[in-house]
Amino acid sequence: MRILHTSDWHIGRTFHGHSTDAHLSEVLAALADAVREHGVDAVVVAGDVFDSSTPKAEAFTMLNAAVRAIRDAGATVILTSGNHDGPARLGHMAEFAAFGGVHVMADLARLATPVTLEDAHGEVHLYGIPYVHPEFLRAAYEDFDGTTHGDALAFAMGLIRDDAAARGGRFIVASHCFAGRAGEAPGETTELSGRAEERDISRGGLNLVDLSVFDGPDYVALGHIHSHQTLSERVRYSGAPLRFSFGEISSDKIAWLVDLDASGLAAVERLALPTPRRAVRLEGTLEELLSPDAHADATEAWVEAILTDDQLPRDAMRALQGRFPYAVTLTHRPAHRADHGDAGYAERVEGRTDLEIVDEFLGFVRNGAALSADERGLVTDALAALESAEAAR
Structure with missing residues (x-):
């Protein structure tokens, strides 16, 4: 079975005030072409389908067109909700959409209810974890008493592992979170997909989730980080399909083609996506x-x-x-x-007169314009008056 892993479409997002709709439509059309070209069985979108919890009508129109093109190309579609999505809106009519091969997984009460597909080797169960805030999870499950995003995902994965074990066969999980290796400290750098990525303890309001939480599945399709990253051979971020900030300049845009054989994960291959505008x-x-x-x-x-x-x-x-x-x-x-480099303030003013310090400060805030002769006279008089006042105390 072949899965295409993508995420963070952020339909409706702007780039510094400019609409990205036309560019995103081009990339999503390329995903549909790839489904047909590469014989993809299912497309997994790991959260943040929309950029807003209250998307405009045009955003739904774009989503409908993208999903229809993917279905026409022959793949089942699995969408999960992210922290930007409104799960109720994204999941509206989900039960009816499922009859058409489009599965919207935005209901926390159905964490352990997979989409089951079959290939020549048997069943493959695809579980989608919608954005799972601890407060939301406590409302859905009386036996959950955790307080962090990691606690919530650990609980969700426990339910999924139990269900997958009872069903048998291979299984895949999609989740929208900020995941990392055990012991990774805030600000520590980790080589991911061949480049250094500085990590904070929280991204977009999501706490760091230990990678061990995702033990078990044959593949874990992650969303939330906008650059593609490989946390382990079977746990990956696809990244966003477009550059949504200048901070993503160095990251090429891809989706992952994931192949399963009879024993589980067989291969993962990059699928390069078009760049409508660099x-x-x-x-x-x-x-x-x-x-x-x-x-x-x-x-x-x-x-x-x-x-x-x-x-x-x-x-x-x-x-x-x-x-x-x-x-x-x-x-x-x-x-x-930039002339001062990393020198501290005390080091920069050491040995300078008050007049020189004032001159340098004004030059800094005035983009290099030094004191004029008249200004220098006024500052000299003011400094002298200040010295006299201090001496008289």
């Missing part, structure tokens, strides 16, 4: 960035500009957008502000 970060003076020979390949990309001019040029963003129509953010970082 995201780039350009740094330099405005003159350098607008040079005719510079950054010709960025004219159709989302652009984050970091200007290093001593003073911010007038109408800098308008000038940038004349060359880069999709320039969406601008940061002013004058080169002289």
Whole structure:
């Protein structure tokens, strides 16, 4: 059996105020093409289908089109709810959608109720864990008394393992969470998919879940982190299908093709996704960035500009957008502000006169503009008056 693992579609999300709908539609259409090309049996979307708990009508229209295309290509669809989704809205009409091969798993009371598919080797049970806040889980299960997201997922996985053992056969779990290896500390770096990812104890309001919670399934399809990551051979994040921030520039966008044989997980393969518009970060003076020979390949990309001019040029963003129509953010970082490096304040002012300190401070806040002769005289007089007042005390 072949599963396509994707997540975090975030339908309805904007990129710095610009709609991503057209780009996302292109990528979701590519997923449907991949289902047909690669003989995919089921597509698993591990949470955050929508970007909002109250999506607009256009978001439902896009979801319907994507799901219809995947079904037409021949795959069953399994959707779980994430922390961005409203489970009631996402799960509306779920019972009826299931008759058409679209299974929306957003009901905490049905954690141990899988979608069961069959291949030449027997049954494969697919369990979806909707976003499982401890308070929500306590309301659904009287015997749950945990307080963390890890507690909640451990409880959910216990139910699933018991059910899977009773049914027999292979099983897959989809979950939307922030997972990591045992003993991983906040801020520690871990090599995931060949790159260093700095970890905080919480991402998007979700507490860190120990990887051991997911022991048992043949494959675990995770959502919530927007870059693809391999936590173990059978536990992976697919990442989001689009770049939703400049922090994701270095991460290529993929889905995972997961193959099961008679004994369980057989192989996992990357499926590269199209990039409707690249995201780039350009740094330099405005003159350098607008040079005719510079950054010709960025004219159709989302652009984050970091200007290093001593003073911010007038109408800098308008000038940038004349060359880069999709320039969406601008940061002013004058080169002289980096002169001090990591030196502390005491080290920087050591041996300087009060006048020199004032001159440097004003130069900093005024983008390098030093004191004029008249200003220097006023500051000198003020400092002298202050010294006299202190001496008279």
